[in-house]
Amino acid sequence: MIKKKIRKLVEETVKNFWGEIKKLNFEVEKPKKEIYGNYSTNVALVLKNKVNLSPLEIAEKIVSKLRDNTFVFEKIEIAPPGFINFWISTNYYIDNLKKILELKEEYGKLDLGKGKRVLIEFVSANPTGPLHIGHGRGAAYGDSLARVLEFTGYKVFREYYINDKGTQMNVLGESVYLRAKELSGEKIQFPEDHYKGKYIYDIAKEALKLYPDLLSLEKEQAIEICRNLAIKLILEDIKKDLENFRVFYDNWYSEDDLYKSGKVEKVLQVLREKDLIYEKEGALWFKSTNFGDEKDRVIIRSNGETTYFAGDIAYHYEKFMERGFDVAINIWGADHHGYIGRLKAALQAFEIDSEKLKIILIQMVNLIEGGEKKSMSTREGEFLELKELVNKVGVDATRFIFLSRSPDSPLDFDVDLAKSKSQENPVYYVQYAHARICSVFEKAKENGIDKIFWENIDLKALNEKEEIELLKKLEEFCEVIESASISFAPHKITYYLLEIAKQFHEYYSKHRILTDDSKLTYARLGLCFACKTILKTGLNLLGVSAPEKM
């Protein structure tokens, strides 16, 4: 990465002149204006308080040294009030192009993680109904983040936590039971707080088919049957939806199993021994206020039922203490934000560094259809299922749109726009660039240019303005990957891909790749191949396909 390289060179030079300087926080960045070079640094401005010279004098000294490095720098200038502006030599970029051609899909891989083990838990929707479009955003984000972290040297484990225990499951079972009765012609009263979705009827039908004598059974027993069947069918449906959406897990973790294994009881015992549990009003409370939470939290209700929190404490204890993950990332809907304090408190109770748990909140998804904005509210039954959305829009466009926003930003999903296969839809813009390049290589093949050995190609023929600009853009890829990984922000890759596609399209429309000059043709093919490689790698990190034909 050229940015890193400049930083290192500047640091060395500073050290040379003034020795080790504490807290030297300077920037190397890409200026917006071309007249300020390809990169610039404010180091002289930052140094003025540490060294007894004016920024311009400091800059002068540093530059006098750096100018020697002609392989990297073509030109270095100083601009008031003390910026140092660098122009990078084309040789450097050509050299980088060679690297891309050599490493191909491996180019851009980094070792930020150094093999650290990361658990990413995402979606984890309750098995009480099908996935909707909000879950889709979490799925796209979590999966892409997992891909990015893997690409940058982490050992990633993907997990789905199934809340298959507790009151909600009984409500689910009873909902199915009641619908089964209804289907058999009985008059029923369906409670307001039960699951009203249409899918409940489908499960009820299945239940009646599998257990013809269902309704003659004891009510308790029948409900249990309905409950288990409902969980099974809904989970299968969720799994299928996710697989369709190209999201796969290493593990599906059942809350029910967590209890059956005795781990919850074990963890509560540990808390008891630490004197962090007390009884009040018939319930059992955890002293989360000891660790900065707003209030203490119930873990066993007065009716004897455990809360969701109890299982979560055990689950997270296990993530760190027994399974030994270095980092755990939880991806939640923003509506769960009030839950963070208590979970981090629980970790602290076990003397686990709560910084190891990263909780990412994803803002809401609003649906726009026919120009109308609809909020996704489960309560109102006004929600679009993920599978419907994917059927209408397709996996690629859906994922691309989900990954074109920062998770902090609420997302308006415009279904009509997503469906349109026109210039309005950015995903095709990127994919088209890839397909176009593939098509050029097809054409080249027809002209007898087949197996190309890149190491034998002279790339110095690249000197058009658009070519140099592309070379520079390609060089930024590693930085983008690094930034996406460090800040858990796959959308940075999305934006980068749009930029590189744009530059490629510009280039393509202005210059011919296949020319009469074979030396030039090969060099241009090299550039094209690098663009194609980076587009493919980037799209793959988003979980979007890179088609060869469109």
Next chain:
RNA sequence: GCCCCUGUAGCUCAGUAGGAUAGAGCGCGAGAUUCCUAAUCUCGAGGUCGCAGGUUCGAAUCCUGCCAGGGGCGCCA
């Protein structure tokens, strides 16, 4: 009342461990195809970065207060 997120072009959004004259796409207006994919390209118009203070050589970015929108403040998950 408290907590979290958001407020940047007509619309949807990037840009926030401070940097120089604030960006993109869409939409709008005008153009480009005998030639490797027009799902493309070129040009143009479009801004008090919610408001007010503060920190400093320098603030969309950091701090404080306010305004507006969304979400959350259960012995639900």
